[in-house]
Amino acid sequence: MGKNVTTVTEEMVQPILEQMDLELVDIEFKKEGKNWFLRVFVDKEGGVDIEECGRVSEQLSEKLDETDPVEFPYFLEVSSPGAERPLKKKEDFRRHVGHRVYIKLYEPMEGEKEIEGDLTSFENDTATVEMKIKTRTKTFEIPYEKIAKARLAVSFN
Known part of the structure; x- marks a missing residue:
């Protein structure tokens, strides 16, 4: 696979977030213990709620299943960056x-x-x-x- 997982995920999640008026904060793909985690952090003015994270997760999960950029099992987590939000850009x-x-x-x-x-x-x-x-x-x-x-x-x- 040419592109890395975070780049592919970013391309897939961006249109979903634009539709929902949410902002992509960060994407992590890392191993913790025996498991791999694909974490997508989203936010908006005033913060995101659990339902919004759930909707993003559902839609992104469908897109990831279609293209299958990861050849092994992993957990997808969509959440808010919380109080210690990273400053990237x-x-x-x-x-x-x-x-x-x-x-x-x-x-x-x-x-x-x-x-x-x-x-x-x-x-x-x-x-x-x-x-x-x-x-x-x-x-x-x-x-x-x-x-x-x-x-x-x-x-x-």
Whole structure:
């Protein structure tokens, strides 16, 4: 098979999501223990409910059965990314300005490889994050291409 499972899944799920006015957040295809899981994370303004996830799962499952991109058994899960939603695209950063974020960098910046704080802006492909260190606040200007991983963070204050 030429394309990988996540690419094929993305092509199949996109029209379903557009019809339902949902957004694709992420697709994972990974082995946990003895089982393989194909996980599709969807969202919309205000969050998705269990019925919407069920409808996506049903329709996607039919399409996957038709084309059968995976030659072995796996579990399909469709869910919401939850409170710690990953930030993948530049648009995700723009949309979540004002939220608390966790960012892991490819290489340290000012001695920090992991930065958690408030995303105050995302302009010119640069995320500005204010991180509290004890009593002071430190501002990081992080170029998008230096971000290895990012997600929303839950703050307990």
